[in-house]
Amino acid sequence: MDSAFPFGFPVATAFYLVLYVLTFVLHQAFMHYVLAGSLCLTWFTISQRRETVGWARQPLLATLREWIPFLLSAAITAGVAPLLFIQIVYQHQFYTANLLLWWRWMIVVPVLIVGFYLTYLVKSQRLWTWPYLVRVAVLLVTSACFVFVGFCWTANHLIANRGATWPEVYTTGQLPFTYTEVIVRMLVWLAGSFPTMCVILGWQLFYRERVSRDGAQNESGQDAWGTRALSRMAIGGLAVSVLAGATYILVIETSAKGLVFGNVGRPYLMMGALGVGLQIGGWISMFRQNRLSLLLLGFVSAGSLTTLVCISVLREAVRLSAVDLLSLADLHAKAAEVGGFGVFLLAAVVVSLLIVWCIQLVRTGTTTSNA
Ligand code: HEM
Structure with missing residues (x-):
């Protein structure tokens, strides 16, 4: 494996790898909004002890409360x-890790259901009339649900990459990684979720301001506090995530470092750095101007997308050092012969249109209720 990702693999393997990475990027974008959004609401609720309903209506926080349930579905x-x-690309690696995670994997769905309903409680006005400690408790539990689900995906990923430890994990029930490794890895995606959330939320606040300016449909306007809070969260999240990522690279196997810094990962490492630079530059400019601008939001969006794609490829490069994917090439070729790609594309288009329609419905509802 000496070519840039995904070259160097047979066509069918490369095809599924690319589809995996691109669809994972989409999952990350929405999941980051939910993770960072719930943590952000929790933090502001804890720190704003005296304020209740008025604070929860602040545009940045109101938008998060309004949209987190929808973004969770997305x-x-x-x-x-x-x-x-x-499952097509890695086959038994994935299923075996699911089984070895045992109860932690089984409770992912119930935890998600609890988190899902709590996001509706956070969205309601009622919660913000309840005592401070109850509000904080509800938000802490909501965030904990999503962090726990993320932890389970991390644990699943790490187990899947360590085939040699499976017999021991099966007999002892002990997870095959140290606290340090899992905490550093979680820090990469926990902190990294903030810049993505800030980009999506930035567009939402920008649009809100447009509506209030053009049609006087709401009175919130674009607030300087919101712009500064977004800039701080985005830059802080990027800094912590990059630091955690650099630390993580120090602890991974030498073979994984070889792929990350070698021909497979180097182009993505460089493009990822460019993406981070674009985001930092864009957010600093908006912080200085005290307002969100169309052009700069475009810059940070391009930077964010580039970073998400690159980090997903680098994450894959680490896994490729642990799994012999070429030995599964025949299975990938067989899967490609089965067909069904047309149905997948059709389903993707129909689901995307339905999602856009839902956004339109929610947006109309929001605008009407704000009027
Ligand atoms: C709010 C709920 C969720 C959160 C916070 C979350 C978080 C995460 C995180 C942090 C990762 C990356 C883990 C790592 O690389 O260390 C991940 C991976 C992934 N998630 Fe999610 N996730 C959620 C829900 C879901 C659901 C419901 C599905 C499936 C329907 C899903 C599918 C995936 C897949 C396929 C991966 C890639 C696994 C791998 O490459 O090993 N996630 N998720």
């Missing part, structure tokens, strides 16, 4: 596509 829906492709 994250779950968008998780299905990479879930399908990962």
Whole structure:
């Protein structure tokens, strides 16, 4: 394996790898909004002890409360596509890890259901009339649900990559990684979720401001506090994530480092750095101007997308050092012969249109209720 990802693999393997990475990027974008959004709401609720209903109506927080339930549905829906492709690409690695995770894997769905209903409680006005401690408790539990689900995906990923430890995990029930490794890895995606959330939320606040300016349909306007909070969260999240990523690279196997810094990963490492640079530059400019601008939001969006694609490829490069994917090439070729890609594309288009329609419905509802 000496060519840039995904070259160097047979066509069918490369095809499924690319589909896996692209669909995973979509899952990440939505999931980051939910993760960072719930953590952000939790933090502001804890820190704003005295304020209640008025604070929860602040545009940045009101938008998060309004949209997290929808974005959670989108994250779950968008998780299905990479879930399908990962099973084709890695086969028994994935299923075995699911089985070895045992109860932790079994409770992912119930935890997601609890988190899902709590996001509706957070969205309601009622919660914000309840005592401070109850509000904080509800938000802490909501965030904990999503962090736990993310942890389970991390644990599943790490077990899948360590075939040699499976017999021991089966007999002892002990997970095959240290606290340090899992915490550093979780820090990469926990902190990294903030810049993505800030991009999506930035567009939402920008649009809100447009509506209030053009049609005087709401009174919130674009607030300077919101722009500064977004810039701080995006830059802080990027800094912590890059630091955690650099630390993570120090602890991975030498073979994995070889792929990340070698021909497979180097182009993505460089493009990823460019993506981070674009985001930091864009957010600093908006912080200085005290307002969100169309051009700069375009810059940070391009930077964010580039970063997400690159980090997903680099994540894959680490896995490729642990799994002999070429030995599964025949199975990938067989899967490609089965067909069904047309149906997948049709389903992807229909589901995307339905999602856009739902957004339109929610947006109309939001605008009407704000009027
Ligand atoms: C709010 C709920 C969720 C959160 C917070 C979440 C979080 C995450 C995180 C953090 C990862 C990357 C783990 C790592 O690389 O260390 C991940 C991977 C993934 N998630 Fe999600 N996830 C959620 C729901 C779902 C759901 C419901 C599905 C499926 C329908 C799903 C499908 C996937 C897939 C396929 C991967 C890639 C696994 C791999 O490559 O090993 N996720 N998720």
